[in-house]
Amino acid sequence: MHSQLITFIKKEFLHVFRDRKTLLMLFGLPIAQIILFGFALSNEVKDSKIVVADYSKDAVTTKIISKIGSSKYFNIQQSLQSADELQSAFKKGVIKMAVIFPQNFGNDLIHTNKVTIQVIADASDPNLATTVTNYVTNIINDYNAELTNGNVQPLQIVPEVKMLYNPELRGAPNFVPGVMALVLMLVCTMMTSVAIVKEKELGTMEILLVSPFKTIYIIIAKLAPNLIISVVNLFIILILSSVFLDLQVKGSVLLLTFCSMLFILTSLSIGLLLSINAQTQQSAMTASLMGMMLPTMLLTGFLFPIENMPIVMQVLANLVPSRWYFIIVKRVMLKGLGFSAVWKETLILSAMCFFLFAVSLRKFKTRLQ
Amino acid sequence: MRTLFFLLEKEFRQLMRRKSLLGILIIAPSIQLILMPLAADFSVKNVSIVVVDNDHSTFSQKLINKITAGGNFKLAGYVSSYKEALKMVEQDKADLALQIPLNFEKNLVRENSEKMFVAINAIEGTKANLGGSYLSSIVRDFDNDIRVEWTHNATVDAPQISVASSNWYNPFMNYNLYMVPAILVTLVTALSAMQSAFNIVQEKENGTIEQINVTPIKKHIFIIGKLVPFLVLGIVIFTLGLLIGRIFYHIVPVGNIFVLYTSLVIYLFAMLGLGLLISTYSATQMQAMSLSFFFINIFNMMSGVFSSVDSMPAWAQAIVQTFPPSHFIKIMRTVVLKGSGFSDITGHLIAMAIIGLVLNVWAVLNYRKTA
Amino acid sequence: MEHVIKTEKLTKRFGDFIACNELSFEVGKGEIFGFLGANGAGKTTAMRMLCGLLKPTSGKASVAGFDVFTQTEKIKMSIGYMSQKFSLYDDLTVAENIRFYAGIYGMRTKQIKEKTKELLDELGLQNEEKTLVSALPLGWKQKLAFSVSIVHAPDIVFLDEPTGGVDPVTRRQFWDLIYHAADKGVTVFVTTHYMDEAEYCNRVSIMVDGVIAALDSPANLKHEFNCDNMEDVFYQLARKAKRSDG
Numbered sequence: 001m002h003s004q005l006i007t008f009i010k011k012e013f014l015h016v017f018r019d020r021k022t023l024l025m026l027f028g029l030p031i032a033q034i035i036l037f038g039f040a041l042s043n044e045v046k047d048s049k050i051v052v053a054d055y056s057k058d059a060v061t062t063k064i065i066s067k068i069g070s071s072k073y074f075n076i077q078q079s080l081q082s083a084d085e086l087q088s089a090f091k092k093g094v095i096k097m098a099v100i101f102p103q104n105f106g107n108d109l110i111h112t113n114k115v116t117i118q119v120i121a122d123a124s125d126p127n128l129a130t131t132v133t134n135y136v137t138n139i140i141n142d143y144n145a146e147l148t149n150g151n152v153q154p155l156q157i158v159p160e161v162k163m164l165y166n167p168e169l170r171g172a173p174n175f176v177p178g179v180m181a182l183v184l185m186l187v188c189t190m191m192t193s194v195a196i197v198k199e200k201e202l203g204t205m206e207i208l209l210v211s212p213f214k215t216i217y218i219i220i221a222k223l224a225p226n227l228i229i230s231v232v233n234l235f236i237i238l239i240l241s242s243v244f245l246d247l248q249v250k251g252s253v254l255l256l257t258f259c260s261m262l263f264i265l266t267s268l269s270i271g272l273l274l275s276i277n278a279q280t281q282q283s284a285m286t287a288s289l290m291g292m293m294l295p296t297m298l299l300t301g302f303l304f305p306i307e308n309m310p311i312v313m314q315v316l317a318n319l320v321p322s323r324w325y326f327i328i329v330k331r332v333m334l335k336g337l338g339f340s341a342v343w344k345e346t347l348i349l350s351a352m353c354f355f356l357f358a359v360s361l362r363k364f365k366t367r368l369q
Numbered sequence: 370m371r372t373l374f375f376l377l378e379k380e381f382r383q384l385m386r387r388k389s390l391l392g393i394l395i396i397a398p399s400i401q402l403i404l405m406p407l408a409a410d411f412s413v414k415n416v417s418i419v420v421v422d423n424d425h426s427t428f429s430q431k432l433i434n435k436i437t438a439g440g441n442f443k444l445a446g447y448v449s450s451y452k453e454a455l456k457m458v459e460q461d462k463a464d465l466a467l468q469i470p471l472n473f474e475k476n477l478v479r480e481n482s483e484k485m486f487v488a489i490n491a492i493e494g495t496k497a498n499l500g501g502s503y504l505s506s507i508v509r510d511f512d513n514d515i516r517v518e519w520t521h522n523a524t525v526d527a528p529q530i531s532v533a534s535s536n537w538y539n540p541f542m543n544y545n546l547y548m549v550p551a552i553l554v555t556l557v558t559a560l561s562a563m564q565s566a567f568n569i570v571q572e573k574e575n576g577t578i579e580q581i582n583v584t585p586i587k588k589h590i591f592i593i594g595k596l597v598p599f600l601v602l603g604i605v606i607f608t609l610g611l612l613i614g615r616i617f618y619h620i621v622p623v624g625n626i627f628v629l630y631t632s633l634v635i636y637l638f639a640m641l642g643l644g645l646l647i648s649t650y651s652a653t654q655m656q657a658m659s660l661s662f663f664f665i666n667i668f669n670m671m672s673g674v675f676s677s678v679d680s681m682p683a684w685a686q687a688i689v690q691t692f693p694p695s696h697f698i699k700i701m702r703t704v705v706l707k708g709s710g711f712s713d714i715t716g717h718l719i720a721m722a723i724i725g726l727v728l729n730v731w732a733v734l735n736y737r738k739t740a
Numbered sequence: 741m742e743h744v745i746k747t748e749k750l751t752k753r754f755g756d757f758i759a760c761n762e763l764s765f766e767v768g769k770g771e772i773f774g775f776l777g778a779n780g781a782g783k784t785t786a787m788r789m790l791c792g793l794l795k796p797t798s799g800k801a802s803v804a805g806f807d808v809f810t811q812t813e814k815i816k817m818s819i820g821y822m823s824q825k826f827s828l829y830d831d832l833t834v835a836e837n838i839r840f841y842a843g844i845y846g847m848r849t850k851q852i853k854e855k856t857k858e859l860l861d862e863l864g865l866q867n868e869e870k871t872l873v874s875a876l877p878l879g880w881k882q883k884l885a886f887s888v889s890i891v892h893a894p895d896i897v898f899l900d901e902p903t904g905g906v907d908p909v910t911r912r913q914f915w916d917l918i919y920h921a922a923d924k925g926v927t928v929f930v931t932t933h934y935m936d937e938a939e940y941c942n943r944v945s946i947m948v949d950g951v952i953a954a955l956d957s958p959a960n961l962k963h964e965f966n967c968d969n970m971e972d973v974f975y976q977l978a979r980k981a982k983r984s985d986g
Contacts, residue, residue, distance in 0.1 A: 019653070019655065019656065021650070021651065021656040021659060021660065022655055022656055022659040024659070025659035025660060025662065025663045026659070028663065029662070029663050029666065032663075032667065033666065033667070033670070036667065036670075036671065036685070036688075037670055037671070039682065039685065040671060040681045040682060040685030040688075041670070041671070041676050041680075041681070042494070042676070042680045042681065043494025043495050043497075043498060043676065043680065044494065044498075044680055045498065045677075045680065046680075047679070048679065049679075064530075088713070090537065090538070090707060091703060091707050091708065091709040091710070091713045092703070092709070092713045092714075093699055093702070093703040093707075093709065093713070093714075096679075109530065113529060114529055114531070115530050115531075116530070116531050116532070116533045117530060117531075117532050117533070118533050118534075118535070119532055119533065119534040119535070120534070120535050120536075120537055121534065121535070121536050121537070122537060122538060122707075123536035123537060123538055123539035123540065123542055124538050124539055124546070124547055124702055124703075124706045124707065125547050125677065126536075126539060126542035126543070126544055126547065127413070127495060127498075127499060128677065129536050129539075129542070130499065130502060130542075131498060131499065131502055133532075133534045134502040134505070134506060136532070137506070137532050137534070138505075140530055140531075140532050141509065143530065144529055144530055147529075147530075155477055155478070155481060155482075155512065155515060155516050155519065156481065156482040156483075156512065157432075157477065157482075157483060157485060157508055157511070157512045158482060158483070158484045158485070159484070159485055159486075159487050159504065159505060159508055160484045160485070160486050160487065161487045161488075161489060161501055161505075162486070162487065162488045162489070163488075163489055163491035163497060164455075164458060164488050164489060164490050164491055165490060165491055165492050166491040166492050166494070166497075167491065170494075173492050174492050174493050174494060179670075182666075183666075186662070186666075190658065190662065191655075194654070194655055194658060195655070198653075198654075198655065280571075281571075281654045281655070281658075282390065282564075282567050282568075282571060282654065283389060283390055283393065285563075285567065285654070285658045286390065286393050286394065286397075286564070287393065289559065289563065289658075289662065289665075290393060290394070290397040290398065290401075290556075290559060290560075291393070291397055293559070293665075293669075294401045294405055294552070294555070294556075295401070295405070297669070297675075298405050298408040298409055299408060303409070303675045304408055304409055304410060305413075305493065305496060307415055308410050308413075308414060308415065309407060309408045309410065310407050312407070313404070313407050313408045316404075317408070327461070330492060331461075334492060335459055337459065341459075341460065371843065371846065372843070372844055372846075374843070375839070375840055375843030375844055376844070378839075378840070378843075379829070379832065379836070379840045382831075382832060382836060383829065383831050383832065386831050386832075387831070576825050577829075579793075579823060579825075580821070580823065580827060582793055583791050583792070583793060583816060583819070583821040583898075584816060584821075584841075584844050584845070585813060585816045585817045585844065585845065585846075586844060587813075
């Protein structure tokens with residue numbers, strides 16, 4: 001029996017490896033993503049394009065404007081002459097904020113000791129608006145401090161902030177584990193479901209089923225290539241992250257591999273489940289993609305924190321395997337923690353894996369009776 | 370042309386008959402559009418903070434209260450050492466650790482300045498950024514308050530520039546306004562690029578394309594016949610999306626609907642071109658799926674849906690300009706939220722049109738050679 | 741006799757491989773011409789060239805008076821085609837299939853209506869007008885496919901192994917349709933594996949290894965090769981072949 005199984009697995013491998021274009025995607029996608037996202041994606045806000053309207057044009061405003069302009073956070077695009085220009089500047093979508101100095105700014109400051117600068121932020125992206133408003137407020141406050149007694153304000157509380165695990169606020173540490181989870185899950189479910197349905201369409205599945213081959217062996221043989229490819233992908237991602245993104249695996253590679261295999265198996269089982277009800281390759285693909293892509297992206301937790309979501313969504317998120325895997329990767333890879341820190345998540349993932357595999361196996365058998 | 374008419378009639382009849390596919394194509398995006406924005410909330414609330422208060426004074430307690438009262442922060446607990454606090458951050462039990470040193474109040478008065486220590490889990494950059502922002506602005510307010518309270522005269526004479534900030538276009542800082550239009554774009558994208566490629570390759574794989582080849586149907590008519598149904602489907606889903614946006618999220622486009630639909634058609638033109646191009650490079654449906662998945666994934670992550678294009682390095686921004694979705698997302702956000710008109714989005718429209726032209730011409734040339 | 745298909749040293753190469761080697765033959769109007777050969781002999785390639793699907797490497801050929809190199813679009817308007825694998829759309833009804841093909845070939849709506857009624861009557865499918873083709877038994881599908889392939893009254897109809905998988909009675913009925921069409925002046929160019937069908941043809945050609953090894957009426961061929969049936973004739977020629985499937 002076992003030599004037959006090996007032969008079968010070999011055949012399945014040939015199917016996959018002869019298809020160059022699909023192979024390109026299978027290996028090329030993670031590579032491209034790691035490189036693109038690792039280098040391109042960032043949460044840092046700097047060089048925000050802003051406009052300035054200076055109705056006063058005195059020494060004070062000029063000084064403040066130059067302070068703002070020389071800050072790494074801002075990039076002054078133009079000076080506005082009137083308020084109408086403001087709307088139009090925002091509407092083009094390039095400008096994030098406008099800083100407006102009223103007339104007689106300098107004079108009023110000297111005579112009344114109180115002036116107000118108007119800051120208008122484009123709150124389409126609320127977080128960005130908050131951040132840039134905060135940055136410009138900080139600059140103004142620093143200037144305020146300079147105005148009074150040299151530089152020192154009395155009773156100054158100074159928060160000394162240390163950024164942990166990712167001091168430069170690079171996008172990579174957050175995105176790489178997220179991409180790992182996303183790509184492994186989607187590729188496994190899509191590839192598996194479409195491949196199985198293709199055999200159904202061709203009719204060769206029936207032939208397999210009437211053979212003396214046990215169903216479980218058929219399934220193992222079908223899942224084997226994708227499993228191996230995914231593990232290889234995993235290592236490619238880890239190596240690339242280490243070399244190009246300076247992101248090493250701080251914890252145990254063995255633990256990470258073990259949990260990854262659990263996760264991969266879970267995804268493969270989902271692919272198997274999807275293939276059962278699908279009649280055509282198109283519906284298998286559509287179900288895996290349209291059905292799983294967005295939920296996986298949004299509920300894994302790497303784009304949006306799950307704690308923020310309404311309870312309903314949090315519950316849903318708990319059902320998504322990638323959510324647990326993501327936590328494990330973050331803790332083991334980025335924080336360097338051991339099994340004791342992730343045993344709960346590993347248990348949940350194993351339970352999901354076992355359950356899904358058993359259910360899909362059962363359904364697969366009965367469907368074909 | 371009459372042949373096109375009969376071809377389209379056949380394509381639509383066939384599409385309408387595949388009820389389950391149609392169902393998935395329409396229902397799945399709708400459900401996702403309804404549910405997903407609930408998850409896609411970048412606003413940072415409930416940053417959990419663990420406090421080490423070595424000062425144990427009413428003063429430090431006041432500061433802590435002010436921090437946790439705001440609604441931005443949630444108190445995870447008090448611990449007795451910084452080490453323990455860090456451990457909590459490590460275990461994801463807290464996002465932020467705050468340490469107020471011994472004799473905080475005393476030193477502040479004596480030295481006129483005193484530090485407090487903050488450690489933030491910076492893996493998730495947005496949270497770290499905003500957590501830090503919120504904290505510093507709360508501390509700043511607190512600082513100003515005590516300064517006014519304790520040194521009645523000091524600040525009154527000093528010149529003060531204050532900042533009056535206002536938020537336009539989204540005064541309630543509602544993340545849905547930002548995310549829903551973009552999510553709608555991702556859904557329309559998947560449909561137009563992927564399904565169209567798949568549909569054509571299906572005929573190739575089945576062999577039914579041979580039957581078309583012997584008839585007098587010209588190749589370009591065949592292509593148009595294959596793509597038009599997806600153009601229509603794309604428009605239908607987009608319209609459904611706008612309705613869902615209005616009903617569930619109360620998002621009413623500020624701008625002109627006509628501007629939106631014109632942009633949509635140009636966008637679909639480009640994306641269908643991509644689908645067509647992919648189909649010319651695929652012999653099997655599996656290949657079509659792999660290739661389109663590759664592109665869609667990259668589009669989704671890099672076109673500005675979830676992370677800002679402006680934060681990217683220049684080379685990445687240049688690449689992103691060649692992605693039609695990045696332009697359409699920009700258009701959607703500016704038109705829906707700010708009421709931008711044709712003159713504001715001309716650059717984006719032209720970019721999409723050019724990319725679309727390139728893709729379609731390339732695809733048609735390829736198609737003529739191989740099919 | 742007017743010749744609707746004329747080939748002169750028609751050749752197709754794929755790299756070093758010569759699929760069709762200098763084929764020269766003629767088919768007359770209203771003739772039922774059988775095109776036989778083992779798998780791999782070059783039949784399909786030859787037929788595709790005549791249908792305007794494949795450009796020949798060298799030689800000359802004309803179909804319905806149009807040149808296969810320069811006038812493929814006109815050829816397509818003048819021929820009908822029915823393939824074994826697929827002709828009709830399973831997910832359309834009988835009437836919708838007729839309407840589609842008739843419309844593609846330029847028939848006006850009124851004509852389409854009339855032709856549809858005519859076809860349905862002829863085939864006895866009046867009750868199945870609104871039935872999906874997928875629900876029809878194989879024999880009916882094939883008869884319908886044939887009728888649809890000549891719905892626009894072409895000069896020539898190409899049939900690629902049209903009767904695969906049906907019982908002998910249905911096959912007979914199918915050939916009745918073919919005779920009927922030939923009587924009306926449609927030239928029928930048919931490939932088949934069934935040797936008894938070869939007997940129904942006016943003339944038969946047998947391709948072996950890319951060349952035409954024999955071309956004559958079934959009677960003459962049987963006489964020439966000293967056999968009682970076409971199967972033996974075919975066997976004698978085909979077993980000498982160097983090229984075959986697999």
